[in-house]
Amino acid sequence: MPLTSRHEITVxxxxxxxxxxxxxxxxFRWCDQATYRLxxxxxxxRDDITSGQWKEGTPLVxxxxxxxxxxxxxxxxxMESHVSRFGNSSFTISHVFRDASGAVAAEGTxxxxxxxxxxxxxxxxxxxxxxxxxxxxxx
Numbered sequence: 786m787p788l789t790s791r792h793e794i795t796v797x798x799x800x801x802x803x804x805x806x807x808x809x810x811x812x813f814r815w816c817d818q819a820t821y822r823l824x825x826x827x828x829x830x831r832d833d834i835t836s837g838q839w840k841e842g843t844p845l846v847x848x849x850x851x852x853x854x855x856x857x858x859x860x861x862x863x864m865e866s867h868v869s870r871f872g873n874s875s876f877t878i879s880h881v882f883r884d885a886s887g888a889v890a891a892e893g894t895x896x897x898x899x900x901x902x903x904x905x906x907x908x909x910x911x912x913x914x915x916x917x918x919x920x921x922x923x924x
Contacts (some may be wrong), residue, residue, distance in 0.1 A: 786922030787867040792821040794862045794882075799803040806855040816880045816893045820864040823878065827921040840915055845910070846875070850900035856882070871924040874899050875912035900921055 794815055802808040820843075824830065856862060862882045869879040877900045882891040899918070902909040914924075 787869070788823065788827055788921070789822055789865055789867040790819060790826045791863065791865045792814050792822060794864055796858055796860045796862065798858050801858050805857050806852070806856070807811070807854070808869035811852065812850045812852075812882070812891055815864060816848065816866075816878075816895055817845070819864055819876050819880055820840075820895060820897070822838055823868075823922070827918075829918060829921055836856075840903075841901045844900055845897055848893070850891055852891050853889050854884075856884065856890050861885060864870060865902070868922045868924060871914065871919055871922075874913050876914060876922070876924075 796807055796811075800811040801805050825873075825905050857916055862884060866878055866880045868876050870877040876896070878895045880893040880895070881889060884890050898911040899914045900909050900911050911922060
């Protein structure tokens with residue numbers, strides 16, 4: 786069974802557009818934060834910056850979100866996240882946002898790769914996900 790991270794989000798004024806509903810980039814920011822929390826729950830660091838420069842980590846290669854109903858300022862959402870698919874060097878994290886009644890407000894996915902770089906961004910290459918990382922995330 787995959788490791789699941791769950792936390793509550795309070796929709797703030799700055800998360801909303803002029804119509805008073807959550808502005809879509811807020812969902813993507815919350816997904817990124819939830820991925821970080823999932824890694825922390827697994828006892829992992831998402832990105833290695835111990836040398837002072839990014840050398841190894843989990844760059845985002847694809848992001849999607851389906852909006853089921855509008856959420857608005859002051860609303861509380863519960864967000865659940867888990868790794869739903871593992872490949873050799875890629876993995877997909879599924880995120881579900883639920884309102885107070887438990888109804889789904891939005892669903893998103895992030896596809897990330899395990900990658901290393903030995904110089905500038907052009908040297909970035911995908912590498913196999915380490916076995917211990919896969920295991921800690923429920924794979």
